[in-house]
Amino acid sequence: MSRILVVEDEPSLRMLYRSDLSEDGHEVATASNAQEALAQLEEVRPDLVVLDIRMPGMDGLDAMSRILERNPRTAVVLNSAFSCYKENFLSWAADAYVVKSSDTTELRETVRRVLAERERASA
Amino acid sequence: MNPPPTAGTHESADAALARRVGELRVIREIAESLHTAPDLAVILRTILVGATAGQGLRFNRAFLVLVDAARGELRGADGIGPADHEEATRVWGELDARPRSLRELLTDYGPLLEGSSGGAVRGIVDRLRVPLADGDAFLVRALKGGRTLHVRDGEHAQLLGVSEFAAVPLIVEGRPVGLLLADNGITGRPIEADDIFVLELLAIHAALAIERARTSENLARKVAQLEDATRELREQQERLVRAERLSAVGEVAARVVHEVRNPLVAIGGLARSILRRRPDGAEAETLRTVVHEVLRLERVISEVLDFTHPPVPRQGTVALAEVVADAAALLRYEADKSGVELSVEVEPGPCEAACGRDDLFRAVVNLVRNAIQAMPAGGRVTLRAGRHGAAAVALAVADDGPGMPPEVRARVLEPFFTTKSTGTGLGLTIAAQIVREHHGDIEVVSREGAGTTVTLRLPAAIDGGEGKEVDDVEDPGR
Numbered sequence: 001m002s003r004i005l006v007v008e009d010e011p012s013l014r015m016l017y018r019s020d021l022s023e024d025g026h027e028v029a030t031a032s033n034a035q036e037a038l039a040q041l042e043e044v045r046p047d048l049v050v051l052d053i054r055m056p057g058m059d060g061l062d063a064m065s066r067i068l069e070r071n072p073r074t075a076v077v078l079n080s081a082f083s084c085y086k087e088n089f090l091s092w093a094a095d096a097y098v099v100k101s102s103d104t105t106e107l108r109e110t111v112r113r114v115l116a117e118r119e120r121a122s123a
Numbered sequence: 124m125n126p127p128p129t130a131g132t133h134e135s136a137d138a139a140l141a142r143r144v145g146e147l148r149v150i151r152e153i154a155e156s157l158h159t160a161p162d163l164a165v166i167l168r169t170i171l172v173g174a175t176a177g178q179g180l181r182f183n184r185a186f187l188v189l190v191d192a193a194r195g196e197l198r199g200a201d202g203i204g205p206a207d208h209e210e211a212t213r214v215w216g217e218l219d220a221r222p223r224s225l226r227e228l229l230t231d232y233g234p235l236l237e238g239s240s241g242g243a244v245r246g247i248v249d250r251l252r253v254p255l256a257d258g259d260a261f262l263v264r265a266l267k268g269g270r271t272l273h274v275r276d277g278e279h280a281q282l283l284g285v286s287e288f289a290a291v292p293l294i295v296e297g298r299p300v301g302l303l304l305a306d307n308g309i310t311g312r313p314i315e316a317d318d319i320f321v322l323e324l325l326a327i328h329a330a331l332a333i334e335r336a337r338t339s340e341n342l343a344r345k346v347a348q349l350e351d352a353t354r355e356l357r358e359q360q361e362r363l364v365r366a367e368r369l370s371a372v373g374e375v376a377a378r379v380v381h382e383v384r385n386p387l388v389a390i391g392g393l394a395r396s397i398l399r400r401r402p403d404g405a406e407a408e409t410l411r412t413v414v415h416e417v418l419r420l421e422r423v424i425s426e427v428l429d430f431t432h433p434p435v436p437r438q439g440t441v442a443l444a445e446v447v448a449d450a451a452a453l454l455r456y457e458a459d460k461s462g463v464e465l466s467v468e469v470e471p472g473p474c475e476a477a478c479g480r481d482d483l484f485r486a487v488v489n490l491v492r493n494a495i496q497a498m499p500a501g502g503r504v505t506l507r508a509g510r511h512g513a514a515a516v517a518l519a520v521a522d523d524g525p526g527m528p529p530e531v532r533a534r535v536l537e538p539f540f541t542t543k544s545t546g547t548g549l550g551l552t553i554a555a556q557i558v559r560e561h562h563g564d565i566e567v568v569s570r571e572g573a574g575t576t577v578t579l580r581l582p583a584a585i586d587g588g589e590g591k592e593v594d595d596v597e598d599p600g601r
Contacts, residue, residue, distance in 0.1 A: 012389030019396050061537065081384040100384055102391020102417045 002115050005046035006030045007037040007063065008079070009055045013100075017050060020104045021111065034063035041070055048075040048115055050107070051094075064094060073122075075114045079107065146321045149176055152225045153325060157332035164201075166336050170329040171203040172229050174305050180321050182305035183211070183312075184244065186283070188251050188262065189293075189301035189333065197262055197301065199251030203232070204309070206243035211309045247283060266292045266299045271323055273314065283308065289319050293330035300330045300337075363453045380424050387424075391417030440584035441480040443508035443518055444469045450487040451506060454495065462501025463522075465491075470509030475584035476516045478561040483581070486557040487518065489550035490577050494522035497575065515563075516583045523574040532569045554579065 004026045006017045014030045021028045029044045031037035033055055049067055053060035064076050078094045095117075096110045153173035160166040167187050174185035184204025191198045205211040214232075223231060253260045258267075261279055265272045272290040274280050280287050288306035292299065303326050307314060394413040401407065451467050458465040476483060487506070494504045504522045511517035527535065536555045554577070555565045563581035 010385045010389065012393070013385060016389050016392040016396065020392065023396070023399070059537075081380055100388045102388045102395065102414070102421060104392050104395070 001025060001027050002047045003027045003029070003044055004048050004050065004111065005037060005040065005044050006050045007032075007034065007055070007060070008050070008052045009033055010052075013052075016104070017107070020108060021050075024108055024112065026111070034058035034060070034066075037063060038066055038070075041067065046074060047118065048077065048111060050077050050079055050111070053078055053080040073118075075118050077107070077110055077114060143317075146180065147324075149173065149180065149225065150321070150324050150328070154328045156225060156229070157328055160332065160336070163333065163336040163340065166329075166332045167201040168203075169225075169229060170303065170325065170332070171201060172232050173225060173325055174303065174322065175203055175232075176225060176228055180305070180318065180325065182314075182318070182322070183307045183309040184283075184305065186244075186248060186251065186304040187301060187329075188253075188304065190255065190266075190299055195255050197251070197253040197255060197260075197266070199248035200301070202244040202248040204244055208309060251282075262290060262302055265290055266294075266302055268292075269294055271319060273319060286311070287314055289314050289322055291319070291322050291326040293326055293333065295330045295334040298334070300333050303329055359449075363449060384421070384424055387417055387420055391421070438477075439479045440475045441478055441483055443474045443476060443516055446480065446483050446487055447506045447508045447518065449484060450491055453488060454491050457492065458495050458504065461495055461499060463495050463498055464501075464503045465495075466503065466505050468505060468507045472510075474508060474510055474516050476518075476561075476563075476581040477584045478557075478563070478581050482557045482561065483518075483579075486554040486579060487520070489554045490520040490579075493550050494520050494524070494575070494577075497522055498524040502574075510583065511580055514583055514585075515580050517578055517580045519576055519578040521574065521576040526571040526573050526575055527569040528571055532567060535567055536565070551577070 004021055006014060006021070006028060008014045008017065008030065009032055011032070014032065018028045018030055029040060029046070031040055034057060037049070049064075051060040051064055055063075058066075060078060060080075064078070067074055067076065076094045078097045079100055080097070081100050095114045098107045098110050101107075150173075153169060156169045156173075157166055160169055170187060171185045174180050175182050184202065186202040187200045188197050189200045205214050218228070218232070253262050255263060257263055261272065261274070262282075269292050271292065273287070274282075274290060275287045277286065282288075283304065283306050285306045285308035288304055288308075291303045291305075293301045293303060303322065305314075305318075305322055391414055394410045394417070397404070398407060398410045398414065404410075447467050447469060451465050455465060491504060491506065498504075502523050504520065507517075507519040507521065509517060535551050537552065551565075551567075558565050558579050558581060561581055563579060566578045566580070567575065568578070569575040
């Protein structure tokens with residue numbers, strides 16, 4: 001079972017991601033902003049972090065670099081409302097970029113794929 | 124056309140006077156016709172018919188040679204007259220059958236000659252071509268000297284294939300218009316001093332009429348050009364307004380999308396979760412409708428985004444000077460309002476980037492708008508464009524505003540990063556993204572208190588190619 005940390009400032013979306021990713025058999029923790037996420041890193045020790053990019057306070061990109069500083073082996077999936085910056089954000093060392101959609105299939109499959117790749121790489 | 128008086132015949136004083144009065148009447152009639160002639164072609168015809176009219180000047184044939192300033196030469200413009208004795212006899216016979224006014228002659232004479240003479244006279248007209256620069260050509264000399272020539276030597280008279288002809292320069296206020304040539308090649312009647320005098324009288328009216336027609340044709344052409352230019356200007360203005368509206372829509376859309384998309388995703392996503400768990404539940408149909416409608420809204424949002432920010436870079440080439448001028452024109456009002464002086468410096472010579480015009484325009488507008496907004500108390504913004512090495516071009520937007528501290532400078536290209544209370548913080552990001560999509564780069568140089576310069580560098584447009592393939596996007600499946 002993989003541990004996933006969802007960082008998202010919208011409570012309703014936290015609820016959605018927790019529900020859907022748990023359904024897929026992951027252990028899901030949530031944080032409502034980047035500081036909270038950083039504070040939970042030691043306790044949760046996530047294999048993968050789902051990061052919203054635009055959040056009040058520290059944004060997702062800053063949060064990503066802090067998380068990777070702590071543990072470079074953490075997988076990161078960026079999740080944003082903006083499709084047009086996909087290419088730019090990918091160059092920021094994220095493993096994947098998913099455009100927010102009510103259909104969470106893409107997010108869930110991306111999470112599954114990235115985790116599987118990590119596992120293969122470390123095996 | 125009247126039976127030619129044989130040489131040495133002595134006209135009585137009364138007869139001579141009557142003839143002179145007749146000639147003057149014809150001249151007056153020609154002058155009146157010339158005044159009402161609708162265009163140059165009719166004016167030329169009127170002059171030629173006048174010069175060969177039966178009751179008047181009585182030359183057998185006449186030709187007009189006009190100055191063609193554009194080509195720098197004298198060119199035959201029109202000619203009239205029968206081809207030979209046989210045709211002359213036939214045509215003049217028909218014309219003499221009943222007296223005609225000049226106006227009637229104008230309509231009747233041409234068709235009578237159409238048959239055979241077209242060739243002979245037309246051939247001479249087409250051959251009449253002399254470079255104006257040829258100072259030795261006797262027609263050019265006559266025109267420049269303003270002197271009538273009575274050509275009687277065989278060599279020169281050969282120009283019209285006759286033994287003698289008269290050439291009268293057409294001059295208006297010192298400007299050479301052309302020459303009126305006339306001969307009696309059919310009957311061989313000698314050209315007398317009186318004939319030349321009347322021809323000169325006709326030439327005065329002819330020159331004025333031709334000059335007037337040409338001036339009005341020129342004027343009509345200039346008016347048409349002006350109308351074209353005005354229309355082009357108006358179209359350009361409309362394009363600018365459209366582009367401006369689009370960029371405003373883009374800013375609003377970017378904000379709305381973020382505010383609306385998250386709640387939508389939650390509504391639709393949660394409905395899907397319930398459906399997945401209880402696909403046959405009592406409210407399944409209702410939930411499916413919720414899912415469906417949310418999807419529809421999400422699609423609308425995506426379309427708005429695609430519309431305001433086409434995800435595919437537009438290829439093409441664009442002149443930097445044009446983009447810079449358009450951007451300056453669009454933002455002139457905004458700049459004025461903020462007390463910002465907008466100036467443009469474009470390196471002379473061709474300077475084109477391998478980049479879609481609209482893409483680069485959007486990038487530049489974003490940069491200039493940022494620069495203006497950085498100086499609420501006014502200042503100066505300079506747009507510079509020029510070549511950058513052999514294979515690239517550069518476009519810089521420089522302001523002399525407050526500049527940025529290093530920590531701000533380090534983040535200006537990040538999306539949504541803004542120090543302003545208004546705006547989405549996407550302006551520079553969009554510019555950077557556009558330039559990168561076109562294989563260029565962006566550089567931001569800023570010193571606190573000394574202003575900021577943003578420079579875009581793009582591959583120069585090359586004939587037949589537009590740089591390397593699009594391959595900068597990292598594999599999303601990584």
